[in-house]
Amino acid sequence: MKISRLICSFLFLLILLPLVTGFGLEMKGRCYFKGSDHELEVIRISGRKPGLTLLVFGGIHGDEPGGYFSSEILSGIKLERGNLIIVPRVNFPGVMTNRREIYGDMNRKFIDREYPDDPDSGVLEVLKSLMREADIFINQHDAYGFHRDKYISKNYNPYRYGQSLIVDTGKFYSKKLGREINLVEVGRRIVDRTNKHIKKKKYYFGFWNHNSVAENTKFVEMQKSATYYALVRHSIPAFGLETSKDLPTLTHKIRHQLFMIKEILNEFGFEYRFPSFSFKQPVLYWVEFIKNGADIIRVNSNTNVRLAAGDRLKVNAVFGNYETGLSADILKWGSLNDMDKEFIFRKTARIIFKKNQLKIGRVNLRPYLDGSLREILVDVNGEERVIPNWGKIDLAGGQYFKIEGVRPVLKGVKVDVRGFSLRPGKRDDAGIEIYPRDLIEKYSFQKKGGVYFVKIYRSGVLAGGFQVCPVARGTYEGQPIEKVQPGTFHHWLYRAITASHL
Numbered sequence: 176m177k178i179s180r181l182i183c184s185f186l187f188l189l190i191l192l193p194l195v196t197g198f199g200l201e202m203k204g205r206c207y208f209k210g211s212d213h214e215l216e217v218i219r220i221s222g223r224k225p226g227l228t229l230l231v232f233g234g235i236h237g238d239e240p241g242g243y244f245s246s247e248i249l250s251g252i253k254l255e256r257g258n259l260i261i262v263p264r265v266n267f268p269g270v271m272t273n274r275r276e277i278y279g280d281m282n283r284k285f286i287d288r289e290y291p292d293d294p295d296s297g298v299l300e301v302l303k304s305l306m307r308e309a310d311i312f313i314n315q316h317d318a319y320g321f322h323r324d325k326y327i328s329k330n331y332n333p334y335r336y337g338q339s340l341i342v343d344t345g346k347f348y349s350k351k352l353g354r355e356i357n358l359v360e361v362g363r364r365i366v367d368r369t370n371k372h373i374k375k376k377k378y379y380f381g382f383w384n385h386n387s388v389a390e391n392t393k394f395v396e397m398q399k400s401a402t403y404y405a406l407v408r409h410s411i412p413a414f415g416l417e418t419s420k421d422l423p424t425l426t427h428k429i430r431h432q433l434f435m436i437k438e439i440l441n442e443f444g445f446e447y448r449f450p451s452f453s454f455k456q457p458v459l460y461w462v463e464f465i466k467n468g469a470d471i472i473r474v475n476s477n478t479n480v481r482l483a484a485g486d487r488l489k490v491n492a493v494f495g496n497y498e499t500g501l502s503a504d505i506l507k508w509g510s511l512n513d514m515d516k517e518f519i520f521r522k523t524a525r526i527i528f529k530k531n532q533l534k535i536g537r538v539n540l541r542p543y544l545d546g547s548l549r550e551i552l553v554d555v556n557g558e559e560r561v562i563p564n565w566g567k568i569d570l571a572g573g574q575y576f577k578i579e580g581v582r583p584v585l586k587g588v589k590v591d592v593r594g595f596s597l598r599p600g601k602r603d604d605a606g607i608e609i610y611p612r613d614l615i616e617k618y619s620f621q622k623k624g625g626v627y628f629v630k631i632y633r634s635g636v637l638a639g640g641f642q643v644c645p646v647a648r649g650t651y652e653g654q655p656i657e658k659v660q661p662g663t664f665h666h667w668l669y670r671a672i673t674a675s676h677l
């Protein structure tokens with residue numbers, strides 16, 4: 176899968192990414208504060224039939240992955256009736272660092288007073304404005320233990336937050352929905368239905384009414400929480416959904432979060448096709464840099480990018496099996512997320528790449544050595560090009576490329592164009608005009624024909640390379656383009672004729 180990096184140069188307003196889904200509905204993603212420490216992705220999904228709007232906050236506490244991974248999966252839902260607004264990572268700096276809070280507890284900042292100097296204030300403003308659109312609200316968490324009505328043990332008792340659905344009141348009149356709602360009845364019913372999906376009784380959810388709206392409440396602090404704010408300011412049913420940090424795996428947490436959300440959707444009349452409950456381990460394919468404002472460099476994890484002092488480098492995109500929740504941290508420089516920031520190279524540095532809190536790769540920036548390969552000379556359809564080591568070329572339909580040499584001139588250099596076998600047995604692919612149709616798709620990235628790899632060896636050791644992207648073939652940068660199928664009669668005829676001439 177290709178990951179497109181959605182470039183956004185404005186801090187507050189950005190990307191609209193409309194996708195028409197198979198259910199005939201629309202999904203839109205918008206990312207606020209893109210590339211900053213406070214990146215805020217907001218996904219909107221609308222069903223064809225009118226219905227209520229459910230707002231879901233994941234990751235308000237950065238060390239609660241059951242919430243933020245499950246809300247990402249939830250965004251794969253196909254809605255027929257109703258609307259969803261999903262914010263998978265409310266607290267992006269917390270999520271990146273796996274810390275509950277960075278600038279204080281975000282779930283105590285839902286009050287009318289403003290915090291002008293609070294770094295979270297921009298995010299809070301967006302979150303509060305989303306609440307105005309919502310009819311129902313869920314705030315996702317993970318917490319320790321298992322909530323039970325009666326004391327059973329240290330880990331199973333009325334004081335534990337894990338595996339619970341929490342409300343702030345019992346009966347109330349929802350001005351938004353125009354009817355009275357008994358949140359205790361509704362909540363208990365949702366919990367009972369959710370527990371039917373759970374095999375082991377020890378993992379069952381409990382129900383908890385904090386009654387934080389009462390004057391004598393034991394939970395005064397909760398009057399600054401997001402659910403309280405949604406209930407009191409916007410008069411909508413609001414639920415704190417907590418899975419247990421003591422569940423054995425992240426997959427358990429994700430599944431249990433989704434079971435509960437499904438039953439909340441059922442309770443409020445949504446019609447939908449639910450996404451499958453699978454969790455993919457995040458994988459980094461490669462990282463794209465822009466060097467000195469112009470050149471593209473693409474490297475895998477654990478690569479040394481060699482540079483000259485004064486070279487400017489910017490992380491432009493991270494390609495992996497996830498498109499969002501990605502960050503790049505240049506250690507001992509910048510802030511938590513250094514995507515899109517221009518770094519001036521002086522001495523060795525390291526960049527760590529993450530999907531949410533999970534490290535997915537690292538790249539080292541190092542000074543050139545005497546024998547470092549710096550540039551590659553490529554003839555692209557008759558045009559002489561000089562690309563940096565680990566660069567990339569695009570080939571339009573019918574164009575060829577030919578590797579002419581490297582700079583500095585080095586001895587013992589051999590080029591291997593992966594997937595090129597017009598001259599079987601020949602071990603150096605330099606100096607040959609190579610067309611996309613000469614390349615075997617099996618050797619391309621994910622066998623899709625969109626990205627091929629050229630490797631350059633010096634005395635048998637990998638010294639560099641570049642990517643070849645035939646834009647007329649396969650899928651490249653998200654654009655489905657007409658595919659030239661290898662294995663056709665013309666393809667094989669061409670290969671046979673060309674081979675006989677060599």
Ligand SMILES: [Zn+2]
Nearest residue numbers: 236239316317
């Ligand atoms: Zn929490």
